[in-house]
Amino acid sequence: MTHTAVRITAASRHVTVASSTPSITDWSRRYFGPWWQATSSEAGADAGPLVAAGVDETEAAQLAQLVTDYPHDVVTYANAPLLHTRDDDGCVYAHQPDSSLSYQYQPDVLRIAGTEPVSVALAAARLARELLRSQLLADGWHILHASAAVRDGSTVLTLGEKGAGKTTTALLLARSGWQLLANDRVFVRPDGDGGVDVLPWPSAAAIGLGSLDALGVYDEVRARHLAGERLHPTQHERVSQALTDGKRVPIFASSGTELKPQFFPDQLTTWLGLPLAVSGKAGRIVFPRIAPAAAPAVEGRGRELVDSDFFTAGTEDRYPDVFGLAPQTTNGEVRRVLADRLTALPSTSVVLSHDTEASAKLLAELAR
Structure with a gap:
């Protein structure tokens, strides 16, 4: 049986996705290509861990039985129940009944079997990212809950609680001559010169209907939707209906x-006209808040970084580490160095409004 393979690379680390169903590897190529290097390849000794994913109803049922016939635990994984167990040899078996997906993991080889190509493709991309993340974490990278935009290599990181305006800040900068590096999370690691390297975290980008309208791109998005082009399948059907009906609120x-x-990562460029960056050096931190009717303004210096700004295995709520991919320990000294270097950067607290032109002007002035 002919297999296609995609090798995904970030910071010299690799993961390969292989399948006899081309749409599955095409999905990973599209998902990772704009931010992480994704190239056609062959699974081999230098290709890193392997995700072997396929549409195979018989295998999916057999793997599921290895879970359901024995004692197992249940967690919520990717917003759906996942049953999982581990045998005496350390092999992990898992099953998601809602999507008819089954998994088998042993070191460096993850097998995914399902009954429908899109669900298998989604799972393959998700787990490929988790396998690559585990390698980056072992190499000293950490994950910040931040958006990021880059110009001439210098990166503006935007931190804050959920709903603070991280995505809005990055999008406004990306529409003002900057490149979008990330809209929700970034990898960061101290470099050898006293700075901080930044890498993207590839993911579907969630941008609100109101934000699309305020940015002046709602009509383009709706036109493409009505023409039959499709956004990421994790999008709620109510959002698709709102686009059909022309609702902007x-x-x-x-x-x-x-x-x-x-949005798929590539749709940020093809649909929204946003250029993407693949890496950068941390140069400034912005702490925004959104006040719809306020005049955009600087409110003062930003705060120090706190524990909640970093993602850890304990705070990862959507994708708990059921396969044991994350390093058992993280280097606390590296994290302290990161926090100190990031806190020492120029930082500013700002209030942004629904006046996107004025908000973009303020951010552009700060980021010079």
Whole structure:
């Protein structure tokens, strides 16, 4: 059986996704290509860990039975129940009934079997990213809950609580001559010259309906949607219906969470016209807050970094480490060095408004 393979590279680390279904590897090539290098390859000794993913109903059922017939635990993984168990040899078996996905993991080889190509492709990309993340964490990289924009190699990092305006800040800069590096998370690591290297965290980008309207790109997004082009499949059906109906105001789930359009990384460029960056050096930190009717303004110096600014295995709520991919320990000294170097950067607290032109002007002046 002919297999296609995509090798994904970040900071000299590699993961390979292989499948006999070309749409599965095409998905990873599209998902990682704009931010992490994704090239056609062959699975081999130098290709890093392997994700072997396929549409195989029989194998999916067999792997599922290895979970359900034995004692197992249940967690929520990617917003769906996941049953998992580990045998005496350390091999992990897992199954997600809602999507008919089954998994088998032993060191450096992760097998995914399912009944539908899109769900398998989603899982393969997600787990490839987790495998590469584990290598980067072992190499001393840490993950910040931050957006980032780059110009001439210098990176503006935007930190704050959920809803503070991190994505808005990065998008405004990206529409003002900067390149978008990340909209929600970034990898950071101290360099050898007293600075901090920054890498992107590839993911679907969630941008609210109101933000799309304020940025002046809603009509383009809706036109593409009506023409049959599709955003990321994790997008809620209510968002797709809102685009069909031409609704521009934010919509919310019963939990109070805003439901947003979900863009593939490449669609940030093809749909929204935003240039993307693949790396940078930390140069400034912005701590925004959104006040819709306020005049955009500087409010003072930013705060020091705190523990909640960093992602850890304990705070990763969407993708718990059921496969044991994360390093058992992290280098606390590296994190302290990171926090000190980032805190020493020029930092500013700002208030932004729904006046995108005025907000963009303020940010551009700060970032000079």
